[in-house]
Amino acid sequence: MAGMALNSDTPHTKKASSLIYDPKARGIFYQVLTVALLVLFVWTIAQNTIHNLQRANIASGFAFLKGRAGFDIGQSLIAYSSDSTYGRALVVGILNTLQVAIIGIITASIVGFIVGIARLSKNWLIAKLAQVYVEVFRNIPPLLVIFFWYKGVLTILPQARDSLHLPLGSYLNNRGLFVPTPILGAGTWMMLVALLIGIVCTVVIARWAKKRQMRTGQPFHTVWTGIALIVGLPLVTFLALGSPITFDFPIAGKFNLTGGSVLGPEFMSLYLALSFYTAAFIAEIVRAGIRSVPKGQTEAANALGLRSNAVTRLIVLPQALRIIIPPLTSQYLNLTKNSSLAVAVGFSDVVAIGGTMLNQTGQAVEIVALWLVIYLSISVSTAIFMNWFNTKMALVER
Amino acid sequence: MANASPVFVRREMVAAQPAPPGATGATYWLRTKLFATPKDIVLTLLAIALIVYIVPGMIEWLFIHASWTGENRAACATIAQGGVLPDGQSGACWAFIGAKFQQFIFGRYPFDERWRPLLVMALFVILLIPMLLPKVPYKGWNALALFIILPIVAFFLLIGGSFGLPYVETPLWGGLMVTLILSFFGITVSLPFGIVLALGRRSELPVIKMLCVIFIEVIRGIPLITVLFMASVMLPLFLPDGWTFDKLLRALIGVSIFSSAYMAEVIRGGLQVIPKGQFEGADSLGLSYWQKMRLIILPQAIKLVIPGIVNTFIGLFKDTSLVSIIGMFDLLGIVTLNQSDANWSTPVTPVTGYVFAGFIFWLFCFGMSRYSAFMERHLDTAHQR
Numbered sequence: 200m201a202g203m204a205l206n207s208d209t210p211h212t213k214k215a216s217s218l219i220y221d222p223k224a225r226g227i228f229y230q231v232l233t234v235a236l237l238v239l240f241v242w243t244i245a246q247n248t249i250h251n252l253q254r255a256n257i258a259s260g261f262a263f264l265k266g267r268a269g270f271d272i273g274q275s276l277i278a279y280s281s282d283s284t285y286g287r288a289l290v291v292g293i294l295n296t297l298q299v300a301i302i303g304i305i306t307a308s309i310v311g312f313i314v315g316i317a318r319l320s321k322n323w324l325i326a327k328l329a330q331v332y333v334e335v336f337r338n339i340p341p342l343l344v345i346f347f348w349y350k351g352v353l354t355i356l357p358q359a360r361d362s363l364h365l366p367l368g369s370y371l372n373n374r375g376l377f378v379p380t381p382i383l384g385a386g387t388w389m390m391l392v393a394l395l396i397g398i399v400c401t402v403v404i405a406r407w408a409k410k411r412q413m414r415t416g417q418p419f420h421t422v423w424t425g426i427a428l429i430v431g432l433p434l435v436t437f438l439a440l441g442s443p444i445t446f447d448f449p450i451a452g453k454f455n456l457t458g459g460s461v462l463g464p465e466f467m468s469l470y471l472a473l474s475f476y477t478a479a480f481i482a483e484i485v486r487a488g489i490r491s492v493p494k495g496q497t498e499a500a501n502a503l504g505l506r507s508n509a510v511t512r513l514i515v516l517p518q519a520l521r522i523i524i525p526p527l528t529s530q531y532l533n534l535t536k537n538s539s540l541a542v543a544v545g546f547s548d549v550v551a552i553g554g555t556m557l558n559q560t561g562q563a564v565e566i567v568a569l570w571l572v573i574y575l576s577i578s579v580s581t582a583i584f585m586n587w588f589n590t591k592m593a594l595v596e597r
Numbered sequence: 598m599a600n601a602s603p604v605f606v607r608r609e610m611v612a613a614q615p616a617p618p619g620a621t622g623a624t625y626w627l628r629t630k631l632f633a634t635p636k637d638i639v640l641t642l643l644a645i646a647l648i649v650y651i652v653p654g655m656i657e658w659l660f661i662h663a664s665w666t667g668e669n670r671a672a673c674a675t676i677a678q679g680g681v682l683p684d685g686q687s688g689a690c691w692a693f694i695g696a697k698f699q700q701f702i703f704g705r706y707p708f709d710e711r712w713r714p715l716l717v718m719a720l721f722v723i724l725l726i727p728m729l730l731p732k733v734p735y736k737g738w739n740a741l742a743l744f745i746i747l748p749i750v751a752f753f754l755l756i757g758g759s760f761g762l763p764y765v766e767t768p769l770w771g772g773l774m775v776t777l778i779l780s781f782f783g784i785t786v787s788l789p790f791g792i793v794l795a796l797g798r799r800s801e802l803p804v805i806k807m808l809c810v811i812f813i814e815v816i817r818g819i820p821l822i823t824v825l826f827m828a829s830v831m832l833p834l835f836l837p838d839g840w841t842f843d844k845l846l847r848a849l850i851g852v853s854i855f856s857s858a859y860m861a862e863v864i865r866g867g868l869q870v871i872p873k874g875q876f877e878g879a880d881s882l883g884l885s886y887w888q889k890m891r892l893i894i895l896p897q898a899i900k901l902v903i904p905g906i907v908n909t910f911i912g913l914f915k916d917t918s919l920v921s922i923i924g925m926f927d928l929l930g931i932v933t934l935n936q937s938d939a940n941w942s943t944p945v946t947p948v949t950g951y952v953f954a955g956f957i958f959w960l961f962c963f964g965m966s967r968y969s970a971f972m973e974r975h976l977d978t979a980h981q982r
Contacts (some may be wrong), residue, residue, distance in 0.1 A: 226801070230804040234804060237808070247836060247837050248835055251833075251834045251838070320640075321629075321630070321633065321637070322637045323626075323630035324630075324631060324640075325644055328647070328648075335959065337966070338915075338963045338966065339915070339962070342918045342919060342921070342922075343918060343929055343951060343954055343958060347948070347951045350933075350947040350948075351947050352948075536820035537820065539820035539823065540820075540822065542822060550820070550823060563830040563831050563834060564831065564834070567823065567827050567830070567831060571819055571823070574818055574819040574820065574823065
C-alpha cells in the first residue's frame with residue numbers, strides 16, 4: 200500500500216490510481232460489469248432456448264391461448280367445456296385459485312384468532328389444547344396435510360348410496376360435499392338493494408353514534424343495530440316478496456346424487472388443509488400480538504372500570520392489531536401461494552391448468568411467464584390492500 | 598448509650614408462613630385454572646368432551662386395533678376385504694411401515710451400499726452437534742467442515758463411481774435421505790447467496806440494489822412449486838445441445854434459488870438492526886467494504902438472526918416435500934408411492950403411511966423449533982445491557 204502511495208507521485212500513475220481508488224468510479228465499474236455479465240448470461244440462455252425450441256419444433260408466443268383446450272376441468276365457476284380456449288381454461292384456473300384462497304383465508308383467520316386467543320386463556324385445559332393444535336399443524340408439511348385429508352379421510356367416506364346426511368339438506372360422500380344451490384327468482388335484486396341500504400345505514404349510524412359518544416359520552420349499541428339492519432332488512436324483503444329464492448336440494452338417487460352443487464374432495468381437502476395449516480401460524484401471530492400489549496394497558500383499563508369485554512375490544516385488540524397485521528399479510532400470501540399445492544390432488548388451480556397446458560403445448564417459457572405474472576399480481580394487490588388497512592390502523596401520533 | 602446492649606436481636610429469618618388454607622393444592626389449581634368462572638366451567642366441560650370424543654378412538658386406532666406384524670395386506674385387512682381381521686375393526690397398519698421402513702429411509706438405494714448414506718448421516722450428526730452447542734469452540738473450522746467439506750465428501754460417497762465404490766445413480770436415491778439432502782444442500786447454498794443478496798439489497802449502487810430487489814421479490818412472490826416446475830422444464834431449455842441435468846440437481850437448484858431469496862430477507866433483518874456506529878467505526882478504521890462486512894457487520898448480524906435462519910430451515914425442510922410433485926421420491930413421495938403397492942393396499946394403508954411420514958416430519962421440525970427457541974433465549978441474555 201505504502202509503495203503504491205509513493206509511486207502515485209508521478210502525474211501519470213496518479214491519475215490512474217485516483218480512478219481506481221475513487222469509490223464512485225469503482226461503483227460505476229462494478230455496476231457496468233454486473234450488467235454486462237447479466238446481459239451475456241441472458242443472451243446465452245436466450246440463444247440456447249431459441250435453438251432448443253426450434254429443434255423441438257415448439258411454437259413461441261401467446262397465440263396458443265386462442266387454441267382449443269381439449270381437456271376437462273372438474274370444478275369451474277364459469278361455463279367451461281373441453282371445446283373452450285386455453286385462455287378460458289386459464290381464467291377458470293385463476294378463479295379457482297382465488298376461490299380456494301379467499302375461502303381459506305376467511306376460515307384460517309377465524310380459526311387462527313380463536314386458537315390464538317385460546318392459547319392465552321387462563322383456563323389451563325383450553326390453553327393446552329390450543330398449544331397442541333398449533334404445535335402439531337405448524338410442524339407438518341402442508342402437502343402432507345392435504346394428502347391426509349384427500350387419501351386418508353375423504354376417499355374412505357361412504358359411497359354415494361350411503362351418503363352421510365348433513366344438516367341443511369347437504370350430503371357427504373366420497374365424491375364430495377353436495378350442497379343445495381340457491382335459485383335466484385324474480386325480485387332477488389330487491390334483497391340486494393335492501394342489503395346495500397342496510398350497510399349504508401349502518402355506516403351512517405356508526406358515524407353518528409361515534410360523534411355523539413365523543414360529545415356526550417353516551418354509548419350506542421352500534422353492533423346490534425348494524426346486525427339488525429344488515430341481516431334484518433334483506434330478511435324482511437325476503438319475506439315481503441314471498442321468498443323469491445328457492446333451493447335446488449341434492450336428491451339421493453340409487454347410485455349418485457342429483458341436483459345441488461358439489462364441492463369435490465379435491466377442493467375440500469385443499470381447503471381444509473390450507474385453512475387448518477395456516478390457522479396454526481395465524482394463532483401464533485395473534486398470540487404474540489396480544490402478548491405485546493403492555494400489561495399496564497389492561498390494568499389501566501380495568502382501573503377505569505371497563506368491563507373485560509370492553510377492555511379486549513377497545514384497548515387490547517386495536518393495539519395488538521398493529522403488531523398482527525404485517526405478519527398476517529404474509530400468512531395470507533403464503534396461503535395463496537400454498538394453494539398451488541392443488542396440483543398434487545388434481546384440483547384445477549392455475550398451476551395445475553398451466554401444467555396441463557405445458558404438457559400439451561410444450562410452451563414452457565410462456566406458461567412460466569404467465570404463472571409469474573398471475574402470482575405476482577395477486578401478491579402485489581394483497582400487499583397493497585393490507586398496507587392500506589395497516590396505515591388505517593396505525594398509531595396516529597401527535 | 599454505648600453500654601445499652603439490646604435485649605433481643607433476631608439472628609435468623611422468620612420462617613415462612615404456610616399459604617392460607619384453600620390457596621394451594623389440587624383443589625386450588627382446579628378452582629383457578631379450570632373452574633374459575635361459569636364461562637370457564639362450560640369451556641372446560643366442552644374441552645373434556647372433545648378429548649373424550651377424540652383421544653380414546655385415536656389410541657384404539659393407533660395402538661390397540663393396530664396390526665404390528667405381517668407379511669402382506671392380509672394382516673391389515675378385514676375378512677370382508679380379504680384379510681384376517683374381524684369385520685368392522687379398523688386400526689393402523691404398522692406392519693406396512695415395518696416392511697417398507699428401509700425404503701422410506703433410503704429409497705431404492707442398493708441394499709449392499711446402504712452403509713454409505715448411514716456413514717454420511719453419522720458424519721453429519723458428528724459435525725452438527727458441536728455446531729449447535731453455543732459453548733463449543735472452533736465454530737469457524739466446524740462450519741467449514743460441515744458446510745463445505747461434508748457436502749463434497751457426501752457427494753462422492755453417495756454417488757460413488759470413484760475410489761472403488763460402485764456407481765449409484767440418483768433416481769435410485771429416495772426417502773428421508775433425499776429430504777435431508779435437499780434441505781441441507783438448500784440451506785448450505787442459500788446462506789452465502791442469501792448474504793450476497795442481502796448485502797446487494799442494502800448496497801448504495803443503484804443497479805445492483807435493483808437487481809437484488811427484483812430477484813428477491815419475484816421469488817418470494819411465487820409459490821415454490823412454480824420454481825420447481827421452472828427448474829424442471831426450463832433449465833433443460835437453457836442449456837446447449839447434448840447437456841442434460843440430473844433430476845435431483847434440478848430440484849436442488851430450484852430449492853436453492855427459492856431459499857436464497859427467503860434467507861436474504863432474514864439476513865437483511867439482521868443487518869438492519871446493527872447500529873450505524875458499527876459501520877462508521879469500521880469505516881474510520883480504514884477497513885475496505887468486504888473487510889468491514891466480514892469482520893464487523895456480518896458476525897453480529899448473523900448471530901442475531903440464527904433463530905430466523907433455523908426457522909427458514911424448518912420451512913425449507915417442510916417445503917422439500919413438494920419435490921414429490923415433480924416426480925421425485927422424497928419421504929412423502931415414497932410413502933405415497935408405496936401405498937399403491939398391491940401387496941399392501943388396504944383402506945388403512947394411506948392413513949398409516951401419512952401418520953408415519955407426518956410423525957417423522959413433526960419430529961424434525963419440532964426439534965428444530967425447540968432449538969430455535971433455545972437460541973433465542975440464549976442470544977437474548979447475551980445482548981442485555
